[in-house]
Amino acid sequence: MLKFLRTWWRDQIQERGIVSATTLLFRNLWSFLRDSTPERRRQRYGDMEYDWEHRVNTTSGTLGWRERLLGTFHSPYQPTDPALFREMMSALxxxxxxxxxxxxxxxxxxxxxxxxxYPFQKIIGVELLPELHQVAQENLRLYQSESQKCFALESVCGNATTFPFPAEPLVLYLFNPLPESGLRQMLANLDRSLAANPRPAYVLYYNPLLEHVLAGTAQLTRLGGTESYSLYSSSKTELT
Ligand SMILES: C[S@@+](CC[C@H](N)C(=O)[O-])C[C@H]1O[C@@H](n2cnc3c(N)ncnc32)[C@H](O)[C@@H]1O
Structure with missing residues (x-):
């Protein structure tokens, strides 16, 4: 925990200077306290239906204070709504x-x-917080569904900003995982990977709060979307 927070503090000072970093520190602590009220906690259980249906643990309601505090300083955990996920998949x-x-x-x-x-060749998740990654691994182990079509699933614990993209056709899913500087870093890695190995790649960006960052990439073009999400693709869309 202290290591995560120390790294966050060092990065913020480098990026925005001590005054802005201190302001952000207090804003985050305030946001954490506000989210700790019983009313807010009850609201977080609103995402439980998927877990009842599939007998897994993906709700944000059961997060401990430690994961919530770290989430406030990186990107708070919140699972994607199943209906919206199906809508986004149908756009691919x-x-x-x-x-x-x-x-x-x-x-x-x-x-x-x-x-x-969906019959993907492979499915990979990259998660920064070891506690969430461990729960994900348990969920992958427990999940049972008669309609499951892909069984090559993996959760990787690591920082997405340095994740080495496999040289395969990709569908990248983003639900506000990173602050602006981290998103720029991750997309620069993706740009380099696509330039080195031109291949079809699609990016689904749910709740696209930092859309201008994607608009600034060299390899991606916006194909469409709705108010809830945007869909981007690399210039090479043909499979070889
Ligand atoms: C809004 S949640 C989305 C969860 C999941 N993608 C979903 O849609 O159900 C964002 C997640 O990004 C993770 N995260 C934040 N910074 C990260 C980083 N640098 N590398 C990997 N994961 C990170 C958070 O811990 C959190 O679990």
Missing amino acids: PIQFDKFTFIDIGSGKGRTLLMASE
Whole structure:
């Protein structure tokens, strides 16, 4: 915990200077306290339906104070709504079995389970917090569904900003996992990977709060979307 917070503090001072970093520190602590009230906690259990249906643990309601505090300083864990996930999947103009699905900031792994209902070649989740990664691994072990189509599922514990993208056709899923500087870093890695190995890649960006960052990438173009999400693709869309 202290290591995570120390790294956060060092990065913030480098990026924005001591005054802004201190302001952000207090803003985050205030946000953590506000989210600790019984009323807010009750609200977080609103995402439980998926877990009842599938007998897994992907709710944000059961997060301990430690994961919530770290989440406040990185990106708070919140699972994707299943209906919205299906809507986004239906927008992908792809042959699923040729693509690897990667969730950047996969938390307890709900999207990995939901993606396994599609015949992806492989599914990978990258999650920063070891506690959430461990829950994701348990969920991958427990999940049972008669309609499951992909069984090559993996949760990786690590920092998405330095994740080495596999040289395969990709579907990248983003649900606000990173602050602006981290998102820029991760997308620069993706740009380099696509330039080195040109291949089809799609990015689904749910709740696109930092859309301008994606607009600034060299390899991605916006294909469409709705108020809730945006869909981007690399310039090479043909499979070889
Ligand atoms: C809004 S949640 C999305 C969870 C999941 N993708 C979903 O849609 O159900 C964002 C997640 O990103 C994780 N995260 C934050 N910074 C990260 C980083 N640098 N590398 C990997 N994961 C990170 C958080 O711990 C959190 O679990």
